[in-house]
Amino acid sequence: MNQVNCPVCGMKCVKSGKTKAGSQRWLCKNCKTSLTHKINNESKELQIFLDWLFGKESQSTMSGEGRSFRRKTAKFWDIWAMPPKIAETRDVVFLDGIYLSRKACVLICCDEKHVLGWYLCRYEHAGAWIALMKRIAEPRMVVSDGGTGFAKALKKAWPKAKHQRCVFHVFCQVKRYITSRPNTAAGAELYMLVKDLLKIKSKKESQIWVERFINWIKKYQDFLDEMTIDENGKSRPTHERILKAERSLLKLLKEKTLFTYLDENLKNDFSTPSTNNRIEGGINSRLREMLRNHRGLSIERRIKAVYWWCYMHSPEPLPLSEIIKVMPTEQSITSIYQRMNEKNRLEKSLSIWGDAIVWSDLHNVDRTFDGWD
Incomplete structure (x- = not known):
């Protein structure tokens, strides 16, 4: 005892x-x-809650069909497991977003071993990416799938970091445009060309691939320039989807984000990945599995479940007893917003009467002042 x-x-x-x-x-x-x-016993109850959340056990199989479990662990759904601030620089980090509903996306950043940060937003945009990245020390290399607004956020938050577009996502993007069985010779050659992109291992191989791509453009230039007049009398490209695939590859070559993993300065210091399989297979897939195991959770609890998983896989999570004391709850966040709203209402009411008070009138710096007139 x-x-x-x-x-x-x-x-x-x-x-x-x-x-x-x-x-x-x-x-x-x-x-x-x-x-x-x-x-x-709160620490023990929290451990029971996390074991259930990260496991496959259903509440219906528990004694009393989970009624005692729900009563003891309901309070932990009020806790928001917030990300830590990462001050140590990493060599490479991976970033991606997981959508939990049409208007709920959690952006996640991780390294080879741990989850470094996460941020909730309605959709991927530059402001959300910056909010995630500003709490993490700038790494040397970043791997991403090219989400909306990411390039803009990277220039602002981590201007010195090298960016690598996930090669597998590049292949999948081109595949969506031209399918895996194109009906044209140009589409078939482009599909084989982008498929070879996954096999490149050296700088020389990347140069050969770029030359092949340029030769493909020259070979089918007239084919790509063909135009069709639609029902409204307007002309538009005949092979629009192939053009989109071509332009997506040209953009990556122009931005120099397709072969960053072959940079000799980076390769000499650490292993440079070409894909973000670490976050797709190691984090997002496990989060989706957790949510499948507990189908029926409300969107708010789905978000908190992702938060719990990310925090417990962060570099140095606090002991369970400290988590209960430190992490914000629904009640604490509500009280903060109430105080902020009261302050805003007070400031608005004061603005009705002008400046209300001038500080210098009551705190005169002139030492010769004897009193009021």
């Missing part, structure tokens, strides 16, 4: 009979304080 210490003087207490309710009474011999000690 845990030792009970006196809350007044901190000395050890000894047993001193029991109360009428049957609880153990404790006595401090030093200051003669009598008290009862209640064991705090």
Whole structure:
């Protein structure tokens, strides 16, 4: 049994009979304080909650169909597990977003071992990416799938970091445009060309691939320039989808984000990945599995489940007892917003009467001032 210490003087207490309710009474011999000690089981209950959340067990298989479990763990759904601030620079980080509904996306950043940060937004945009990235030290290399607004955010938040577009996502993007079985010779050659992109391992191979791509453009230039007049009398490209695939590749070559993983300065210091399989296979797939195991959660609880998983896989998560004390809850966040709203209402009411008060009128810096006129 845990030792009970006196809350007044901190000395050890000894047993001193029991109360009428049957609880153990404790006595401090030093200051003669009598008290009862209640064991705090919140840490154990939180561990039970996390074991269920990260596992496959259904509440229907629990004793009482999970009623006791829900009663004891309901309070943990009020906690928001917030990300830490990462001050140590990483060699390479991976960024991606996972959509939990049409208007709920969690952006995630990780390295080879841990989740470094996460941010909730309605959709991927530059402001959301910046909010995620500004709490993490700038890495040397970033791998992403090219989400909306990411390039803009990268220039602003991590201007010195090298950007690598995930090669597999590049292949999938071109595949969406021209399909895996193109009906034209140009489409078939482009599909084989972009498929070879996944096999490039050296700088020389990348140069050969670029030459092949340029030769493909020259070979089918007239084919790509063909125009069709639609029902409204307007002309538009005949092979629009192939053109989109071509332009997507040209953009990456222009931005120099297609072969960053072959940079000799980076390769000499650490392993440079060409894909973001680490976050897709190691994090997003496990998050989706967790949500499938607990189908039926509301969107808010789905978000909090992702937060819990990310925090417990962060570099140095706090002990469970500290998490309960430190992490914000629904009530604490609500009180903060209420105080902010009250302050805004007060400032608006004061603005009705002009400046309300001038600080210099009551705090005159002139030492010769004797009094009011």
